[in-house]
Amino acid sequence: MAEPILTATGITRRFGGITAVDGVDLHVAEGEFLSVIGPNGAGKTTLFNLISGQDRMDGGKVTLEGRDITNLSPHKMAEIGVARTFQHGRVFGNLTVMDNVLIGCHVRMKAARSTVPVIGPVLELGKALIQPKAVREEEEAMREEARAIIATFGERLTPRTDNPTYTLSYANRRRVEIARALALHPRILILDEPTAGMNESETAEMQEIIAGLKAEGRTILLIEHKLNMVMQLSDRVMAMDDGKVISHGTPSEVRHDPKVIEAYLGHSSIGGARPAARDNAEPQEVITAGPTQGRIGRTGGAEA
Amino acid sequence: MEFLSSLISMPWLDYSISGLVIGSIYALMAVGLALIFGVANLINFAHGAVFTVGAYIGWTCLVGLGLPLGVTIVAVAAVSGGVGALIEWLAIRPLNRQSRIAPLLATIGVALMLDQIIHIVFSPTPRALPANIPDWRIAVGNGTIGAIDITIFATAVISAAALYAFLFRTKLGMAVRATAQDDDAAKQMGVNINAVNMTVFGIAGALGGIAGLLVGLYYNSIDPNASFQMMLKGMVAIVIGGMANVPGAIGGGLILGLIESWGIGLFGASYRNLFAFVLLLVMLLFRPNGIFARGKERAAEPMTGTFVTQTKAITLPRPLIWVLIGVAVILPMANMPYITQVMTNAYLYGLAALALTLVSGTVGLVSIGHAALVAIGAYASALLTTKGLPVSLGIVIGGAAAALIGTALAYPAFRLRGHYVAIGTLALGEIVALVILNWEGVTNGALGVFAIPPLEIFGLPLYGTKASYWFVLALMLGMAGLQVRLLKSHLGRTWKAIREDTVAAETYGVSSNYYKGLAFGFAGFTAGIAGAVTAHQWSFINYDSFNLLFSVLILTMAILGGLGNVSGAILGAILVAALPEMFRTLAEYRMLFYGAALVILIRFRPQGLLGSG
Numbered sequence: 001m002a003e004p005i006l007t008a009t010g011i012t013r014r015f016g017g018i019t020a021v022d023g024v025d026l027h028v029a030e031g032e033f034l035s036v037i038g039p040n041g042a043g044k045t046t047l048f049n050l051i052s053g054q055d056r057m058d059g060g061k062v063t064l065e066g067r068d069i070t071n072l073s074p075h076k077m078a079e080i081g082v083a084r085t086f087q088h089g090r091v092f093g094n095l096t097v098m099d100n101v102l103i104g105c106h107v108r109m110k111a112a113r114s115t116v117p118v119i120g121p122v123l124e125l126g127k128a129l130i131q132p133k134a135v136r137e138e139e140e141a142m143r144e145e146a147r148a149i150i151a152t153f154g155e156r157l158t159p160r161t162d163n164p165t166y167t168l169s170y171a172n173r174r175r176v177e178i179a180r181a182l183a184l185h186p187r188i189l190i191l192d193e194p195t196a197g198m199n200e201s202e203t204a205e206m207q208e209i210i211a212g213l214k215a216e217g218r219t220i221l222l223i224e225h226k227l228n229m230v231m232q233l234s235d236r237v238m239a240m241d242d243g244k245v246i247s248h249g250t251p252s253e254v255r256h257d258p259k260v261i262e263a264y265l266g267h268s269s270i271g272g273a274r275p276a277a278r279d280n281a282e283p284q285e286v287i288t289a290g291p292t293q294g295r296i297g298r299t300g301g302a303e304a
Numbered sequence: 305m306e307f308l309s310s311l312i313s314m315p316w317l318d319y320s321i322s323g324l325v326i327g328s329i330y331a332l333m334a335v336g337l338a339l340i341f342g343v344a345n346l347i348n349f350a351h352g353a354v355f356t357v358g359a360y361i362g363w364t365c366l367v368g369l370g371l372p373l374g375v376t377i378v379a380v381a382a383v384s385g386g387v388g389a390l391i392e393w394l395a396i397r398p399l400n401r402q403s404r405i406a407p408l409l410a411t412i413g414v415a416l417m418l419d420q421i422i423h424i425v426f427s428p429t430p431r432a433l434p435a436n437i438p439d440w441r442i443a444v445g446n447g448t449i450g451a452i453d454i455t456i457f458a459t460a461v462i463s464a465a466a467l468y469a470f471l472f473r474t475k476l477g478m479a480v481r482a483t484a485q486d487d488d489a490a491k492q493m494g495v496n497i498n499a500v501n502m503t504v505f506g507i508a509g510a511l512g513g514i515a516g517l518l519v520g521l522y523y524n525s526i527d528p529n530a531s532f533q534m535m536l537k538g539m540v541a542i543v544i545g546g547m548a549n550v551p552g553a554i555g556g557g558l559i560l561g562l563i564e565s566w567g568i569g570l571f572g573a574s575y576r577n578l579f580a581f582v583l584l585l586v587m588l589l590f591r592p593n594g595i596f597a598r599g600k601e602r603a604a605e606p607m608t609g610t611f612v613t614q615t616k617a618i619t620l621p622r623p624l625i626w627v628l629i630g631v632a633v634i635l636p637m638a639n640m641p642y643i644t645q646v647m648t649n650a651y652l653y654g655l656a657a658l659a660l661t662l663v664s665g666t667v668g669l670v671s672i673g674h675a676a677l678v679a680i681g682a683y684a685s686a687l688l689t690t691k692g693l694p695v696s697l698g699i700v701i702g703g704a705a706a707a708l709i710g711t712a713l714a715y716p717a718f719r720l721r722g723h724y725v726a727i728g729t730l731a732l733g734e735i736v737a738l739v740i741l742n743w744e745g746v747t748n749g750a751l752g753v754f755a756i757p758p759l760e761i762f763g764l765p766l767y768g769t770k771a772s773y774w775f776v777l778a779l780m781l782g783m784a785g786l787q788v789r790l791l792k793s794h795l796g797r798t799w800k801a802i803r804e805d806t807v808a809a810e811t812y813g814v815s816s817n818y819y820k821g822l823a824f825g826f827a828g829f830t831a832g833i834a835g836a837v838t839a840h841q842w843s844f845i846n847y848d849s850f851n852l853l854f855s856v857l858i859l860t861m862a863i864l865g866g867l868g869n870v871s872g873a874i875l876g877a878i879l880v881a882a883l884p885e886m887f888r889t890l891a892e893y894r895m896l897f898y899g900a901a902l903v904i905l906i907r908f909r910p911q912g913l914l915g916s917g
């Protein structure tokens with residue numbers, strides 16, 4: 001097996017009484033596509049929050065290409081090339097689609113930003129005011145690239161490039177989020193339920209885009225409830241329940257693992273529409289098809 | 305050494321007793337604020353005005369009508385309770401919880417209006433509040449306790465007991481507690497949230513009014529200008545106690561009273577308010593959940609897009625902008641010196657509003673202490689130029705000083721969110737004013753700085769009304785132009801991204817503290833030169849020249865124009881600063897006008913006249 005680019009060992013996160021993530025190990029190789037599945041509240045999002053720096057772990061270690069990146073702050077994570085999307089969608093509502101994607105380019109801005117100590121801030125303000133040639137050219141190049149990324153999503157986003165994202169549909173906002181993540185040129189791309197709240201055709205479209213990203217040889221971590229999609233895209237699948245990894249292997253191995261089936265049935269409902277608030281409320285929607293049929297449906301688009 | 309000896313010789317018991325007595329009054333204030341925060345998720349800035357209303361109702365009953373103290377207390381509770389309920393009904397309920405910072409700003413408007421009404425009815429000068437409380441004192445250990453202490457403490461305890469009986473023994477009280485726990489659940493259980501809110505504002509008003517009466521009795525004096533200070537004391541107490549925590553608020557009030565009293569014993573009375581604000585900042589930074597909170601609380605959902613409503617800003621067409629600038633340039637030719645002067649003043653406010661709209665609108669840090677930046681610039685330039693530095697250099701240094709000191713002071717507050725930013729900046733503003741007041745060796749203390757040299761650049765005098773008008777106009781337009789340029793650069797979108805969702809911005813590599821610092825630095829420079837120029841215009845400044853009212857004023861201007869909107873800030877400044885001056889009656893009731901403007905604006909056009917940018 002190829003040398004892993006990202007390795008996490010013994011990751012643990014406790015919230016008060018509950019252990020949301022309990023000693024999870026995870027590794028992913030360059031160009032590999034790893035999916036994490038599991039019922040609601042299994043700890044998938046929390047695990048990814050820990051890996052990408054949004055949350056601080058109580059125990060464990062993460063390395064990227066051998067470098068220790070445990071509990072690095074989110075903006076440092078971005079600088080070393082970890083990009084993620086959010087389960088509940090977090091676009092900048094009052095910014096245009098273009099500006100949202102340009103924020104994704106932020107860490108790659110070399111001419112406009114300044115890292116010189118002490119006088120750095122004055123330099124950055126000064127350059128923003130004077131707009132020297134290098135800064136203008138860089139900005140134009142980034143815009144050009146952002147337009148290309150937006151074009152990946154075809155007619156969905158291109159005509160709306162200069163609209164503020166609060167005017168966009170829910171599905172379009174999810175697309176903007178992915179575009180923003182791609183603009184970072186990530187070493188690792190982390191997608192948390194990119195099709196949540198999308199209908200069948202939108203889901204199929206998104207799956208095609210993600211398959212395209214995979215074909216480009218990107219390293220991708222995916223959380224998804226739609227098993228069909230997971231089966232088709234993943235090189236490897238990890239199933240979680242109650243904060244622990246319960247199964248791990250090729251898509252078909254995990255899919256037929258009795259422990260996985262039991263975990264899903266035990267919870268009797270999967271991927272039900274949950275309010276955006278992180279609560280422990282029982283999901284309201286029931287399973288639409290057994291895991292053995294390969295489609296665990298997230299039926300509603302109620303997340304919007 | 306002096307400190308050590310006063311530490312030993314201080315009559316601890318006396319100071320502790322007076323600390324507890326004052327603390328019990330703070331506790332009454334704090335309980336009301338905590339109840340309102342729990343139920344309506346709002347810091348009621350009008351709470352201090354209700355306190356003052358209580359004091360004057362007390363005076364009317366005791367002195368005007370000659371009623372006994374018992375009857376007076378009941379009357380005070382009834383009237384100020386009614387005022388509290390009225391505030392909820394008129395200013396808070398219509399907002400429909402549209403955003404979390406909006407009601408806070410509305411209560412600031414109400415506070416200004418109530419204060420002005422009291423000034424109109426009772427005159428703005430303090431008056432005595434004698435009561436027939438016997439003046440015996442009994443010796444306890446090596447201190448004494450007086451009848452007045454016992455009366456006040458007993459009244460506070462009885463009021464608190466009545467509140468507890470209400471909360472735990474009545475149906476409405478249960479509804480209040482349920483709403484404070486979880487208002488959605490309470491609503492589903494059939495609780496009438498509006499009734500609960502009104503009740504809570506009423507109770508808070510009654511307690512605040514009683515506190516006003518008690519403070520009046522304690523010092524035998526009532527002061528119509530004490531509102532904000534008292535409201536701040538209550539706020540400090542609830543920050544200590546943990547915001548919505550009612551027993552915590554009582555504890556916080558007593559702790560604040562004790563610390564203040566001991567502090568006065570050790571350092572002297574002029575530092576009284578400093579202790580409260582330093583305590584406030586320390587709490588916000590290290591124990592934002594209060595000292596009684598157990599363990600780590602669940603991180604709150606990010607408060608994003610708190611005030612800037614999602615609208616497209618109106619961009620003025622270029623030709624119109626040039627026409628307006630042209631009109632502004634030829635205005636002095638009309639030879640109306642009064643108007644020219646008023647407009648010069650408005651442009652200075654415009655500079656300050658530009659600074660504020662960047663920080664509060666573009667970056668989303670709602671600041672109620674922005675006057676501090678202006679004051680730093682004013683003092684830096686005034687002090688240096690009176691010692692011989694050329695005025696033009698003084699103005700630049702004033703800007704730089706405000707940028708540097710302002711950013712350094714605000715830096716610890718950058719990690720605060722939502723309401724806490726407002727409280728933190730407010731405290732910073734007050735601390736700067738108090739430092740100016742007390743650092744006599746440098747700032748000349750309460751006397752202020754006199755004989756500040758008039759405006760000039762590089763030896764070219766700008767004394768005349770017209771010359772200074774053009775200078776200030778050029779300065780304002782220049783800074784506005786720079787700000788527009790910044791907003792068009794990568795900084796504009798980066799700042800807005802931080803405002804919209806700090807977590808997402810950080811996730812994409814935006815170091816939010818650094819960029820907040822950049823915004824504060826630039827805004828500080830703008831505000832600093834506004835202050836410096838003002839100082840040279842006025843030739844005299846003191847610690848009170850740039851006070852809380854000034855901060856609230858420029859916030860009103862920025863909101864009126866549209867938060868984050870550059871031309872809006874200038875328009876807002878002209879409307880708010882110049883309009884009242886042009887109509888005599890408006891000028892007389894200025895605060896009433898400002899307060900009403902703020903309340904009406906937030907109710908009907910929270911995005912401002914030109915839309916938020």
Ligand SMILES: Nc1ncnc2c1ncn2[C@@H]1O[C@H](COP(=O)(O)OP(=O)(O)OP(=O)(O)O)[C@@H](O)[C@H]1O
Binds near residue numbers: 039040047274279603
């Ligand atoms: N900030 C928090 N504070 C307290 N508990 C939390 C917090 N975040 C998550 N949890 C809890 O941790 C557990 C795991 O949550 P997590 O969001 O990681 O699940 P998930 O697998 O992503 O579920 P879903 O499929 O519904 O998104 C849940 O019990 C959740 O309530």
Ligand SMILES: [Mg+2]
Binds near residue numbers: 044
């Ligand atoms: Mg999740």
